[in-house]
Amino acid sequence: MKRVVLGLMSGTSCDGVTAALVRTAWPPRLRSLRVLAWRTWAYPPALRRDLLSIASLATPALAALHHRLGGAFARAAETLLRQARVSPGAVAAIGCHGHTAWHVPRTDGTFQIGDASQVAERTGVATVADFRSRDVAAGGQGAPLVPWVDWMLFRRSRGAVAVQNIGGIANVTVVTPCREGVFAFDTGPGMMLIDEAVRRITGGRVGYDRDGRMARGGAVDLAMARDLLAHPWFQKKPPKTTGRELFGARFLDDAMRRHPGVRGADLVRTLAFVTASSIARAYARFVRPACALSEMVLSGGGARHAVVVDDLRRLAGVPVRLSNDLGLPAEAKEAVAFALLALAAIRGEPASLPGATGARHASVLGAIYPA
Structure with a gap:
């Protein structure tokens, strides 16, 4: 199986999308992991404003934001692959965390936006998204997943x-x-x-x-x-x-x-x-x-x-060490994590830890959007 995977992360800071391209053995180990390329793209001001006010958006605006954000994720993946000179055909999967719009798992569930269909369509690579919902369905917090x-x-x-x-x-x-x-x-x-x-x-x-x-x-x-x-x-x-x-x-x-x-x-x-x-x-x-x-x-x-x-x-x-000292760029670490979670998903490997999320059992995480 191909061992090159790409991860996309948009965090609660709402500052941009980080993409990381990783080569790994299976199971993944730090000594065999190589970050081939990574980069963060800042969100345009209008997109960032909408993300910061996401809880107040009406349904039409939220749907439009879901679509726009999917386009931003797709562009990030395409650009990183092109800059790294890696063919999409060499990539096993893309892991797209999306952007959390709401997360109150005990009562209201969890909801990430960012249309992963656009990522799969534009890159031609199987894309895994919606990582948190299955853990919530199993009684967990849906986080942390890393x-x-x-x-x-x-x-x-x-x-x-x-x-x-x-x-x-x-x-x-x-x-x-x-x-x-x-x-x-x-x-x-x-x-x-x-x-x-x-x-x-x-x-x-x-x-x-x-x-x-x-x-x-x-x-x-x-x-x-x-x-x-x-x-x-x-x-x-x-x-x-x-x-x-x-x-x-x-x-x-x-x-x-x-x-x-x-x-x-x-x-x-x-x-x-x-x-x-x-x-x-x-x-x-x-x-x-x-x-x-x-x-x-x-x-x-x-x-x-x-x-x-x-x-x-x-x-x-x-004692405090930066992950950079171990060969893992500190700002790319979560994007790397979702790349590896995507690889686990397409292999059918459970990748949640009940001790971390409180779920009843470990689960295979994510919904797969085929290439």
Whole structure:
């Protein structure tokens, strides 16, 4: 079977689509995995605005966004294949996560948009999408789904590793030597609140805090940080997930109303501290009582935010390494993961971990759109 796969990821930061082209053995292992090419394309401003306001869109606008986003995914896949000089005929599958429009699995289900039919049609490659629904049908949270990939790539013969991703939302996989011991959960906001604050401070001219420069110029407001970290969601036991529904613009609105004196760089610095502190506290509450950690492997856009990373090194109580140091680009890691999940789907291999999602059983994930 062909072992080249492509992954497409659009995360809760709504900043763009990341595509990664991967060559792998089966089963996938870090030592045999090679990222052939990857790239992130920023969304056009109008598309990004619609994604940020997705919960308020009427049905016609949501349907149009589903179609437009499918076109953006298809263009990303076509462009990366062309730039990497890889023929679509050499690609076993494309994994398209889509973009999460709503995720309240216990009551309302999960819903990702981005028409995968367009990806399959335009590339001529079988495309796997809608990865989360089957796990929800099996009683799970539908997230996180990356832990199966984390276990395949990062497990050690001894000890546990925290594979920490910081995207819009932050999530951790605790990788143990045996599959049954793996557990995972969202730790809380990642870059989502920081990005939202930067957009407001700059009047929308800047969408994120590049390398942590704005946060570096501010000071932590401890009263605000304590207030945000007291939210009851942080005390909730895993498995648990969250998203923009909780830690989005409304959450920041409420925080700024309660703390009107915290503005500008101080606000960004405080939110960076909240992200790092929520991760460290999650480890103290939920990880260390279960196992001893040897290190943290950090990935996602937050791995580039120097202030968040510095705070993590100081607060987490465990050595921190970037996934880049292990040959896996930090910002491409989730796209790589969905490439591997697509390969599992077309092989008929279960790729969910009930210990991570709370499902009754492991499932083959995704709906397949044939070439």
